[in-house]
Amino acid sequence: MCFFKPCKLAKYKELKERVRPLVRETVSYLHKFLEAGDKMILVEGAQSTILDIDFGLYPYVTSSRRCGWLDLIMLSYSNMINGFTGLAVTKLDILDDLKRLEVEYLTLPGWKTNTEDVRKWEDLPKNAQRYIEVIRDKLKVPVRWIGVGKDRNSMIEIP
Incomplete structure (x- = not known):
């Protein structure tokens, strides 16, 4: 069964050659x-x-x-495509009850402490800070915001 008339097929072949230099x-x-x-x-x-x-x-x-676990390989690929100048790590609070966190091929200790009311970097549990630092260091992109809850003001801003 032929979907294209020969004259249309010839036109598409012509268009293909015009578009080819623009495709990469x-x-x-x-x-x-x-x-x-x-x-x-x-x-x-x-x-x-x-x-x-x-x-x-x-x-x-x-x-x-x-x-699932943070996939830094995927995130690095996204960074390569988009050229991140800063990251927003959201939903940090949902990790509060985990005993361990897996990042790329690393296993980091969890913090087993509620972070929903934290509004300053220095008030985050040390293991939560380390988790954010690993993301920053692996991607070589600063983390500018950390979401720690459901509310709009549940955000830690890092200058």
């Missing part, structure tokens, strides 16, 4: 400009990079969310 592998292309620092790149941030149709982890390229 965008991760390395954008990363080059981010590293050089001489271009501004607008990033749509409503969805996770890994859910993106082009850069996502198939079959997770829908609007659903993955839950």
Whole structure:
């Protein structure tokens, strides 16, 4: 069964050649400009990079969310694509009751202390601080905000 008439197929072949020079592998292309620092790149941030149709982890390229251990390899890949200048680590409070945390191939001790009322970095449990520091150090991107609860004001801002 033929879906295209020969005249339309010829037109599509012509268009393909016109578009071909505009098509490229965008991760390395954008990363080059981010590293050089001489271009501004607008990033749509409503969805996770890994859910993106082009850069996502198939079959997770829908609007659903993955839950589990922090995947710094995935986060590093997202950073390569987007060029983060700061991170917001949210829902730190849901980790409050864990005895251990796994980050990339590291296992860190949990803090077993409620963080929902904490509003200053220095008041976070030392193990929670270490968790944030590992994220910062592995990505080489500053963590600017830490969410510790459900309310809008449940945020620690780090200058």
